[in-house]
Amino acid sequence: MTTNVKEVFSDLDAGIFENKIGVALSEVAQGVLKHRQKGSVTIEINLEAMNEMQVMLSHKLKFSKPTSRGKSSEEDTTHTPMYVGRGGKLSLQLEDQGQLFGKDGKVVNLSSAVN
Structure with missing residues (x-):
């Protein structure tokens, strides 16, 4: 299983990063x-x-657009923390949270539930 890029x-950044990319592309165009x-x-x-189980993604957006006197850049x-699942799949949520409740209805050891 691979990471779903979309x-x-x-x-990333609760959806804000995707919007920033759209704005940058439009301004540069x-x-x-x-x-x-x-x-x-x-x-x-x-x-x-x-x-x-987690990595921190640092995502940087840089753009440079032409202006009448040169260029403007930003x-x-x-940063966004993400879980790493099977095969290195990145996701915001745990892919498999395991069994959280035992047969008796009690919460099982959470550290063993994730493995």
């Missing part, structure tokens, strides 16, 4: 057409281990 991008110069949009994602970095 789902992950919609989860407008500047490129208006000033007939190249523009760029760059997405950078870094992952760092948090614990045995850079924005945010």
Whole structure:
């Protein structure tokens, strides 16, 4: 099983990152057409281990748009913790939370429920 890229991008920064990409693409496209110069949009994602089941994704959006006197650029970095499931699949929620209640109805040891 692999990571669902559309789902992950919609989860980054609670969906705000996806909106920022849309705004950046639109602004750069407008500047490129208006000033007939190249523009760029760059997405950078870094992952760092948090614990045995999670990684922290640092997602950076950089863009540069042409203006009448040169160019304008912005850079924005945010972070989103994600779970790593089977095969390295990234998701906002645990893929399998295991058995949370025993046959007697009591809560089982949560650390063993996740494994």
